[in-house]
Amino acid sequence: MTLFARVPGTGGAVPPALTRMRRVATAMLVVMALLFLASRALEARHPAWGFVQAFAEAAMVGGLADWFAVTALFRHPLGLPVPHTAIIPRNKDRIGDTLAIFLRDNFLTAHVVARRMRRLDVAAVVGRWLANPVGGQGRLRHGASRLAASLIQSFDQQRLGGMVKGAIANRLRSTEVAPLLGQAIQAAIAEDRHVPLIDGMIRFVARAVEANEQVIRAMVHDRAGSILRWTGLDETLANKILDGLRKLADDIAADSQHPLRAKAEEGLAKLAADLQSDPALQARVEQFKEDMIGNPALQRWLDGMWERSRAALLRLVRDPDRAMAGGMGDALRQLGETLQRDPRLARTINRFVRRAAVGMVADYGDAIVRLVSDTVRGWDARTITGRLENAVGRDLQYIRINGTLVGGLVGLCIHSIDVLL
Incomplete structure (x- = not known):
């Protein structure tokens, strides 16, 4: 039937x-x-x-x-x-034109859209949805996840991966690394965050001395005269050198005001200043950066990072319930609660949505009107x-x-x- x-x-x-x-x-x-x-x-x-x-x-x-x-x-x-x-x-063509004009004058003007958007609390709606994504909203979430997975899979992996790598490389090339490093070192020194770095360098020196004890003894033995070797004083000299290096490392580690520690801090401060003001050092850093970007090892690392990120993103969008049950779900729920509690943030989001809607109408309103008119004419x-x-x-x-x-x-x-x- x-x-x-x-x-x-x-x-x-x-x-x-x-x-x-x-x-x-x-x-x-x-x-x-x-x-x-x-x-x-x-x-x-x-x-x-x-x-x-x-x-x-x-x-x-x-x-x-x-x-x-x-x-x-x-x-x-x-x-x-x-x-x-x-x-x-x-009169079908005139009807289509009249309908398009009616749509433009009564719905697709900036002041009409702005007035109607003022009545909508988009932030509250999004906040409630994020805080309690259940029921029909769960079906919406699953539908959105399937759409997102299909979109991700439809992209050409090589081309999209190349675009991601190219964007990262271009961003690195356009960024002056030396001044940023100088500012970071300077800020670390101002807040005493460089102390762990110096402590780590001291521990590294101490371990290097212990690991290379035989090398140091062999150097002293080779450079000592035959009389020292015949009398065995070369061994005594090597022991003194090793004991002196160990004691120096211990003293520097224990004394925060040690002169060598102060020299190291002075060297870090000079490096921070040179990174921000010395063109020659900046050029060397930029050349090192370019060499790193062009290094095949870095390209392989970026390839692996992109594939892992893509696979993780696909797993996320294919199983939204699992994602919402994990840390990301907690973060999204917290965001939803924040949107409902923070009126200033809600006003900011609603203002952005309203301006975006008005901007879309201003940019594409005439195109929508022409679409209606041309469709009826067709x-x-x-x-x-x-x-x-x-x-x-x-x-x-x-x-x-x-x-x-x-x-x-x-x-x-x-x-x-x-x-x-």
Whole structure:
């Protein structure tokens, strides 16, 4: 059983309710015609038939007039090219332009959109959704996750990965690393965050001495004279050197005011200043940066980082429930609660959304209007006629029914007045 039936001349499928109302309106007109014929034949038998005849005659006139008016909107009545009929097919382009102008003047102007957007609290809606993503919102989340996964998979991996690597490399090339390093070292020294670095360097020296004890002893033995080696003093000298290095490392580690520690801090401060002001040092740092960017090892590292990031992102969007149950879910829920509690942040977001909407209307409103106008112009006459008739045809059939009844009542009143006077 089909829900819609095709009716010639409508240009599309017609709802059964419209077909049913057409039949009712036509049936009433036929009934009025039969009643008129019967009352005309019986008028001589009783005066009451005159009233029936007047009612049926006026009802036929009203029904036919409204049938003509309704039909003339969509086609030529009885196929006759009567002037000012088939109004919609003949004026479809003007209808499309008028509809587009109405849409532009009443919906797609900046002040209208801004006024309506002021009533919307987008931040609160987003906050509630993030804080309690359940029920229908869960279905929305799953749908969005499937869409996001499809979009990510549709991208060309090599091309997108190359774009990501190229963007990172271009960003690194456009960034002057030396001044940033100088400022970072300077800020670390000002807040004593360089102390762990110096402590680490001291521990590294101490471990290097212990790890290379045999190397140091061999150097002393090789450089000592034959007399020192014959008397065994080279071993004593090596022990003294090693003990002195160990004691120096211990002293520097224990004494925060040690002169060598101060020298190291002075060297770091000079390095920070040179990184910000010495063109020669800055050039060497930039050259080192360029060499690093062009190094195949760094390119392979970026490739691996991109693949891991892409795989992690796909896992995330494919399983939103798992993501919402983890740390990211906690962060999103916290963001939702913050949006509901912080009026200043909410105002900022709502202002941004409102300005974005107004900006889109200002930039693309005319394009949307042209799209509506061009779409209507692109429809053939039967298509637009069928769509409009399907949309309002049922109500128009009520006009035919009302016209039949009202016409009959008017005819009855006129006949009554004629008889009484």
